[in-house]
Amino acid sequence: MADILVYALHYEGAFNKNSLGAVSEGARLAAEAGGECHAVVVGGSDLTDELCATLGRYGAAKVFRAEAPEGLAQPVIDVMAKVMDDNGHRYALFGGGLLGFEIGAGLAARLNAGVTMEVTGVNVVGGELQAERPILGDSSISTSKYKDRGIIIGRLNAFEIRGDGAGDAVVESVQVELSPWSTRAKMVQRGEQRGADVDIEGADILVAGGRGLGKAEGFELCDELAKAFGGNAAVAATRAVVDAGWYPYAAQIGQTGKTVSPKLYLAAGISGAIQHKVGMQSSENIVAINKDANAPIFEFSDLGIVGDLNKILPKLAEAVKAKKGS
Amino acid sequence: MKICVLVKEVPDAAVQKRIDPSTGRMDRNGEKNLNPYDTHAIEAAMQIREGGAVEVDEIVAVTMGPSTAIRALHKAVSLGADRSVHLSDDALAGSDVAATGYALAQTLKRESPDLVLLGQQSDDGECYTIGAVVADHLQMPSLTQVIQMDVEAGPPTQLRCERQAEYGYDTVQVELPAVISVGDAINEPRYPSLKAIMGAKKKPLDALAIGDVDIAADRVGESGSKVICGDFKAPPAKSAGEIIEDEDTNETVEKIVAWLDERKLI
Numbered sequence: 001m002a003d004i005l006v007y008a009l010h011y012e013g014a015f016n017k018n019s020l021g022a023v024s025e026g027a028r029l030a031a032e033a034g035g036e037c038h039a040v041v042v043g044g045s046d047l048t049d050e051l052c053a054t055l056g057r058y059g060a061a062k063v064f065r066a067e068a069p070e071g072l073a074q075p076v077i078d079v080m081a082k083v084m085d086d087n088g089h090r091y092a093l094f095g096g097g098l099l100g101f102e103i104g105a106g107l108a109a110r111l112n113a114g115v116t117m118e119v120t121g122v123n124v125v126g127g128e129l130q131a132e133r134p135i136l137g138d139s140s141i142s143t144s145k146y147k148d149r150g151i152i153i154g155r156l157n158a159f160e161i162r163g164d165g166a167g168d169a170v171v172e173s174v175q176v177e178l179s180p181w182s183t184r185a186k187m188v189q190r191g192e193q194r195g196a197d198v199d200i201e202g203a204d205i206l207v208a209g210g211r212g213l214g215k216a217e218g219f220e221l222c223d224e225l226a227k228a229f230g231g232n233a234a235v236a237a238t239r240a241v242v243d244a245g246w247y248p249y250a251a252q253i254g255q256t257g258k259t260v261s262p263k264l265y266l267a268a269g270i271s272g273a274i275q276h277k278v279g280m281q282s283s284e285n286i287v288a289i290n291k292d293a294n295a296p297i298f299e300f301s302d303l304g305i306v307g308d309l310n311k312i313l314p315k316l317a318e319a320v321k322a323k324k325g326s
Numbered sequence: 327m328k329i330c331v332l333v334k335e336v337p338d339a340a341v342q343k344r345i346d347p348s349t350g351r352m353d354r355n356g357e358k359n360l361n362p363y364d365t366h367a368i369e370a371a372m373q374i375r376e377g378g379a380v381e382v383d384e385i386v387a388v389t390m391g392p393s394t395a396i397r398a399l400h401k402a403v404s405l406g407a408d409r410s411v412h413l414s415d416d417a418l419a420g421s422d423v424a425a426t427g428y429a430l431a432q433t434l435k436r437e438s439p440d441l442v443l444l445g446q447q448s449d450d451g452e453c454y455t456i457g458a459v460v461a462d463h464l465q466m467p468s469l470t471q472v473i474q475m476d477v478e479a480g481p482p483t484q485l486r487c488e489r490q491a492e493y494g495y496d497t498v499q500v501e502l503p504a505v506i507s508v509g510d511a512i513n514e515p516r517y518p519s520l521k522a523i524m525g526a527k528k529k530p531l532d533a534l535a536i537g538d539v540d541i542a543a544d545r546v547g548e549s550g551s552k553v554i555c556g557d558f559k560a561p562p563a564k565s566a567g568e569i570i571e572d573e574d575t576n577e578t579v580e581k582i583v584a585w586l587d588e589r590k591l592i
């Protein structure tokens with residue numbers, strides 16, 4: 001039986017968008033492979049019957065619920081390993097996200113299973129799942145087949161959410177004894193927002209800055225340009241500069257930040273790492289300024305400028321301002 | 327306390343990466359270097375040693391890879407590791423993520439480390455998952471992408487770690503022994519001194535084969551891997567973007583404005 005178990009991450013009473021995409025995808029694949037899609041949820045009393053049952057709308061026939069600390073990978077590995085062993089699931093599926101990577105990899109170790117990450121597409125071939133994964137900076141796509149059990153970890157936003165399923169899922173509580181090592185990591189604080197609360201999701205134009213800005217003050221160049229565009233323009237950032245404290249977390253695009261699709265995304269001093277790309281690749285127009293002609297970002301820009309942002313940004317802000325005024 | 331740092335040899339970023347179509351494996355020829363992300367893991371180990379909250383007896387660099395990987399170990403030693411361990415065996419060729427993590431875990435067991443540090447990702451693999459695999463085999467708590475790590479002397483010795491996850495910054499208290507992958511924002515790696523570079527080759531290096539560390543041959547290599555990778559194909563073609571080389575900035579800016587104007591973006 002090719003049943004598929006999907007991990008559904010939740011936070012503050014709502015399921016993660018990428019998890020809902022994974023449940024939808026799991027349901028589609030299970031139907032095609034002749035099995036069922038089940039979800040697994042891990043957390044505390046906020047995981048009510050009602051909340052869990054809503055996963056049925058996305059196609060989960062059953063939801064396994066375990067009480068354990070949330071936000072950390074290892075308790076979920078304990079739960080999923082037990083649920084898969086007890087119920088004979090052949091595949092585990094995860095939406096894109098940091099925890100999915102950690103859980104999926106640890107689960108592969110536990111179950112001696114095959115694992116593929118950054119998956120952008122899954123197909124059913126002869127009743128079995130095959131995963132497509134872009135490699136080498138997305139220049140090639142490889143297909144993974146699994147000799148035995150398979151663990152598939154999606155890329156951020158890879159799976160479409162389809163919330164038109166049958167209705168409520170059956171909810172089954174499971175008791176799982178956590179491994180001793182799973183209890184030796186404790187969440188002290190989860191989901192801390194650092195820096196100002198800025199809105200980049202509503203903006204039509206985003207001027208995004210990366211490490212190439214050189215220092216926190218470099219963001220002034222981005223601010224100036226965004227101001228020149230006026231109206232609905234905002235400034236965004238990469239994880240590298242957010243982690244460095246140059247810009248607030250709320251403005252971060254990518255794997256562990258926001259997903260945006262503005263009319264114009266203009267990158268200054270951003271290399272274009274996959275984890276950044278997944279959050280902005282559906283922007284309508286992508287412009288990049290980078291001094292390195294080989295920067296990966298040029299592979300997916302509509303307009304690329306090879307040059308020094310310190311020279312270009314101030315003049316560009318002037319010119320945009322002038323154009324607006326004319 | 328003993329710290330093991332996992333390091334890896336990767337193709338130099340400047341070298342075009344490619345797949346060998348006959349074997350389906352990554353072509354790892356050409357210039358090689360220590361994975362830049364791993365230098366942050368070594369630096370993190372050095373800062374724990376120098377921080378003084380706990381006594382660090384030894385920092386050991388560990389790698390699995392072909393004979394050339396020795397150079398990555400030499401670099402790791404020049405950056406501060408006291409000695410190194412090199413797992414190399416023909417039987418390991420073609421190992422997938424799970425098999426690689428298993429082999430590294432078996433190698434680490436021989437060292438009984440209190441802390442295993444590794445980089446946030448390998449420059450060539452883009453999978454950032456080895457840490458989680460290794461941790462499950464070693465039965466240790468684990469966290470990836472850590473950008474701030476403070477040691478609290480025990481017992482039990484604990485690490486207070488911070489990292490960015492899907493909803494913001496998480497702070498997690500981890501009891502040792504543990505496996506931690508560090509993000510590149512955690513520190514600024516130092517440059518090795520000339521003396522350290524010269525002396526690196528003289529530091530002890532254990533060369534091990536799979537038999538030396540109790541690795542089951544049927545769990546590694548291509549045959550021991552549970553994933554079969556192949557059928558490489560090109561991604562859907564995307565029309566190449568326009569490129570402007572900035573020579574005269576006034577002219578460049580004019581072109582950008584015209585381009586934006588054409589698309590009604592100004």
Ligand SMILES: Cc1cc2nc3c(=O)[nH]c(=O)nc-3n(C[C@H](O)[C@H](O)[C@H](O)COP(=O)(O)OP(=O)(O)OC[C@H]3O[C@@H](n4cnc5c(N)ncnc54)[C@H](O)[C@@H]3O)c2cc1C
Pocket residue numbers: 098209210211212213237238239240241252253254255256257258268269270271272273274275276289290291292295307308309310446447454471
């Ligand atoms: C699990 C995981 C999750 C991640 N999540 C995210 C995420 O959510 N968002 C994210 O952005 N990243 C994320 N990352 C990090 C990602 O891999 C990259 O490290 C990061 O995006 C790099 O940021 P950057 O482009 O600002 O810096 P760099 O990669 O250092 O690039 C800086 C660029 O600036 C250019 N430059 C330098 N000086 C100039 C100049 N004067 N003029 C013009 N160009 C210049 C350089 O050529 C270079 O290309 C994640 C990584 C992992 C492993």
Ligand SMILES: Nc1ncnc2c1ncn2[C@@H]1O[C@H](COP(=O)(O)O)[C@@H](O)[C@H]1O
Pocket residue numbers: 332333334361363364367388389390391426430443444445446447448449451452453454455456457
């Ligand atoms: N073959 C290897 N030998 C030693 N360490 C490795 C190896 N492969 C990966 N690592 C470590 O695991 C980290 C994450 O790699 P990856 O999961 O491949 O992206 C790297 O930064 C290294 O520290």
